[in-house]
Amino acid sequence: MQYVTSSEVRTVGVEIRVEGLTKTFGRQVVWEDVTLTLPSGEISAMLGPSGTGKSVFLKTLVGLLKPDRGSIWIEGRDITRLSERDLYEVRKSFGVLFQDGALFGSMSLYDNVAFPLREHTRRSEREIADIVHEKMEMVGLRGAEDKLPGQISGGMRKRAGLARALVLDPQVVLFDEPDSGLDPVRTAYLNQLIGDLNAQTEATYLIVTHDINTARTVPDNIGLLYHRHLAMFGPREMLLTSQEPAVRQFLNAQRQGPIGMAEEKDADELAAEAAIGVELPALAPIPPQLVPSDGQPRRTMRPPGQWCREHGVIPPPGSFQSLVAGTPPGTPPVTVAPVAGTPPVAGTPPVAGAPPVAGAGRRPRGGVLPWARR
Ligand SMILES: Nc1ncnc2c1ncn2[C@@H]1O[C@H](COP(=O)(O)OP(=O)(O)OP(=O)(O)O)[C@@H](O)[C@H]1O
Numbered sequence: 510m511q512y513v514t515s516s517e518v519r520t521v522g523v524e525i526r527v528e529g530l531t532k533t534f535g536r537q538v539v540w541e542d543v544t545l546t547l548p549s550g551e552i553s554a555m556l557g558p559s560g561t562g563k564s565v566f567l568k569t570l571v572g573l574l575k576p577d578r579g580s581i582w583i584e585g586r587d588i589t590r591l592s593e594r595d596l597y598e599v600r601k602s603f604g605v606l607f608q609d610g611a612l613f614g615s616m617s618l619y620d621n622v623a624f625p626l627r628e629h630t631r632r633s634e635r636e637i638a639d640i641v642h643e644k645m646e647m648v649g650l651r652g653a654e655d656k657l658p659g660q661i662s663g664g665m666r667k668r669a670g671l672a673r674a675l676v677l678d679p680q681v682v683l684f685d686e687p688d689s690g691l692d693p694v695r696t697a698y699l700n701q702l703i704g705d706l707n708a709q710t711e712a713t714y715l716i717v718t719h720d721i722n723t724a725r726t727v728p729d730n731i732g733l734l735y736h737r738h739l740a741m742f743g744p745r746e747m748l749l750t751s752q753e754p755a756v757r758q759f760l761n762a763q764r765q766g767p768i769g770m771a772e773e774k775d776a777d778e779l780a781a782e783a784a785i786g787v788e789l790p791a792l793a794p795i796p797p798q799l800v801p802s803d804g805q806p807r808r809t810m811r812p813p814g815q816w817c818r819e820h821g822v823i824p825p826p827g828s829f830q831s832l833v834a835g836t837p838p839g840t841p842p843v844t845v846a847p848v849a850g851t852p853p854v855a856g857t858p859p860v861a862g863a864p865p866v867a868g869a870g871r872r873p874r875g876g877v878l879p880w881a882r883r
């Protein structure tokens with residue numbers, strides 16, 4: 510199936526610049542002084558232990574929660590200072606997949622997906638029907654239009670929420686755990702769908718996920734919220750080679766490191782680890798980044814190994830080469846030559862909001878979305 514956005518106009522993403530953002534609930538500081546830039550048209554992922562405020566961050570970006578301090582700049586306007594009326598206008602350019610789907614329980618899936626179109630546009634019911642059917646097909650829910658949210662599985666509700674988030678062809682899409690509650694095969698299709706849609710629309714994406722495989726393969730940039738701060742945010746390769754303990758532990762799914770069962774390990778646990786001289790396992794190889802179904806890189810994708818080369822970081826052995834058998838069509842074989850005479854870098858500093866390396870690659874045209882056929 511050739512995918513065409515419903516308006517048949519390419520959506521173009523916008524940059525979102527977050528500066529010094531702090532959010533508290535009463536005496537609880539959720540996070541403070543968060544500074545980062547979501548580059549226009551790129552896919553960014555936000556990770557973090559449960560309860561570190563990832564959902565609160567998304568809700569703050571879309572203006573549903575007010576920060577205590579800081580700014581969110583979109584197209585020259587600080588949206589934390591907009592009136593409700595202006596914010597309502599800005600929200601039209603956002604699509605949000607909420608963590609729980611946030612569907613209206615008494616409305617059919619069709620009406621749920623049609624809701625933003627009826628609320629925010631003057632389209633006829635006939636036009637709305639075309640768009641709703643297209644989006645429902647895209648997420649593999651064709652035929653389930655008449656069902657109520659209570660009559661379908663959690664994974665189906667997620668996909669219905671995704672269809673609704675995309676229905677206005679938004680410039681910015683925020684996905685709160687799109688893959689939770691999905692089986693591994695559907696997660697793979699969903700990730701492919703996200704990559705394909707981004708290639709098609711060039712909208713700006715932010716994905717909150719707990720799925721390490723998703724985090725390691727899908728985004729251009731990764732951030733980690735931890736211990737009431739943004740521990741790091743930057744290009745995928747920077748985070749995947751980081752020696753910053755929490756980042757390294759999280760992205761390599763290790764027990765060794767500062768993150769414990771409760772959010773932080775206590776002093777005794779850390780002292781015990783230090784006493785027995787816990788050796789950190791080697792960094793996992795950097796996997797190839799997911800390419801759109803048509804095999805063409807997204808416009809904002811950086812060539813494999815580029816960030817490592819430019820920063821004198823030797824990627825872990827086997828990086829960018831792990832998909833030999835079963836490589837998706839069009840994935841170029843990649844060998845990254847180590848930089849001559851460059852010692853392995855002991856650690857990359859935590860640089861929240863580090864600017865990404867300039868994008869490269871050709872603009873893709875027309876993706877195939879196998880999801881719809883399943
Ligand atoms: N409306 C609210 N009022 C008061 N406290 C809130 C509110 N929303 C969230 N919180 C608190 O803010 C903190 C962060 O919550 P949030 O839902 O953002 O975590 P999260 O990182 O998304 O976790 P998870 O990975 O489990 O989804 C929690 O301690 C939560 O109880």
Ligand SMILES: [Mg+2]
Pocket residue numbers: 563564565608685
């Ligand atoms: Mg959450």
